[in-house]
Amino acid sequence: MLQLPRPTPPKKPLVSLSESYEFCRHMTAEYAKTFYLGSLLLPKEKRKAIWAIYAWCRRTDELVDGVKSESTTPTTLEQWEQQLELLFAGHPVDDMDVALTDTVKNFSIDIQPFRDMIAGQRMDLDRNRYETFEELKLYCYRVAGTVGLITNPVWGIGNSNSTVPWESQQKLYEPREEAIALGIAMQLTNILRDVGEDAQRGRIYLPLEDLRLFDYTEEDLMKGVIDDRWRALMRFQIQRARQYYHQAEKGIRYLDSRLPVWAALMLYQGILDAIERNQYDVFTRRAFVSKREKILSLPVAWLRAQVL
Numbered sequence: 001m002l003q004l005p006r007p008t009p010p011k012k013p014l015v016s017l018s019e020s021y022e023f024c025r026h027m028t029a030e031y032a033k034t035f036y037l038g039s040l041l042l043p044k045e046k047r048k049a050i051w052a053i054y055a056w057c058r059r060t061d062e063l064v065d066g067v068k069s070e071s072t073t074p075t076t077l078e079q080w081e082q083q084l085e086l087l088f089a090g091h092p093v094d095d096m097d098v099a100l101t102d103t104v105k106n107f108s109i110d111i112q113p114f115r116d117m118i119a120g121q122r123m124d125l126d127r128n129r130y131e132t133f134e135e136l137k138l139y140c141y142r143v144a145g146t147v148g149l150i151t152n153p154v155w156g157i158g159n160s161n162s163t164v165p166w167e168s169q170q171k172l173y174e175p176r177e178e179a180i181a182l183g184i185a186m187q188l189t190n191i192l193r194d195v196g197e198d199a200q201r202g203r204i205y206l207p208l209e210d211l212r213l214f215d216y217t218e219e220d221l222m223k224g225v226i227d228d229r230w231r232a233l234m235r236f237q238i239q240r241a242r243q244y245y246h247q248a249e250k251g252i253r254y255l256d257s258r259l260p261v262w263a264a265l266m267l268y269q270g271i272l273d274a275i276e277r278n279q280y281d282v283f284t285r286r287a288f289v290s291k292r293e294k295i296l297s298l299p300v301a302w303l304r305a306q307v308l
């Protein structure tokens with residue numbers, strides 16, 4: 001078998017831990033403003049971990065979605081995975097890896113969901129259509145559900161300062177399926193919001209079996225046809241995404257840091273409402289949640305984090 005060159009240990013010394021976290025913080029603040037503000041709701045150590053994780057996910061995504069993605073091949077992803085293995089073995093290869101190496105050790109984060117996310121990027125390299133929802137669901141797990149699994153130890157399970165023993169017993173359940181469900185719900189939401197943009201790039205994420213079910217064709221989608229067939233198809237997709245949000249909601253009570261998770265869930269779910277308000281026109285209008293709505297949802301998220 002062809003041996004790939006192993007990512008060599010760095011030639012020049014890497015940055016310090018605090019500089020590395022600062023790079024990750026900067027990247028998060030730059031690319032994901034809302035997400036960054038959400039991270040500020042966490043205590044410092046958890047916040048830093050979220051930045052390190054975000055930076056790695058962003059860099060992984062950039063390999064197939066970014067400006068330099070043209071030059072990405074399966075070999076690029078192989079090398080990225082080897083770099084990941086080195087990082088988990090305690091040998092960061094580049095400046096940004098330094099923070100993540102520290103984070104995965106501190107929070108005992110498992111490597112498998114990271115590998116799965118790279119497998120998700122491979123799917124994006126290989127294909128631009130999904131025949132069934134099962135196939136799409138696997139893609140959504142890999143590119144987004146994995147983030148739920150990676151971040152669960154950071155939100156924390158069973159470390160809240162409850163004084164009653166039966167409560168602390170209850171809290172030891174790790175809501176893995178629910179964390180994956182939130183990733184899937186968010187990715188489905190993203191797909192619905194970006195249908196028009198993706199079609200321009202020749203990509204259709206909506207399962208082709210669903211298009212057929214509503215008698216809507218690929219050509220209709222490419223032309224941006226909005227009619228009763230399209231609206232029915234979109235209603236079906238939105239309902240499915242909402243089922244995943246519902247499943248996710250049931251898992252948040254087991255986490256220690258519930259507020260940022262509730263906030264993220266509510267903000268992203270709000271995009272589905274915006275699509276409905278836009279009469280399912282995802283071709284010429286971008287569904288978004290306004291600053292005002294974001295701010296108003298915060299106290300509700302806080303309340304849910306206390307009582308649900």
Ligand SMILES: CC(C)=CCC/C(C)=C/CC/C(C)=C/CC/C(C)=C/COP(=O)(O)OP(=O)(O)O
Binds near residue numbers: 261264
């Ligand atoms: C519910 C439980 C038990 C735990 C929570 C577990 C979490 C946080 C799951 C969510 C994982 C997550 C954040 C997945 C990413 C989803 C996604 C589609 C992000 C979109 O990223 P961008 O493409 O940068 O977003 P915008 O395009 O909206 O800026």
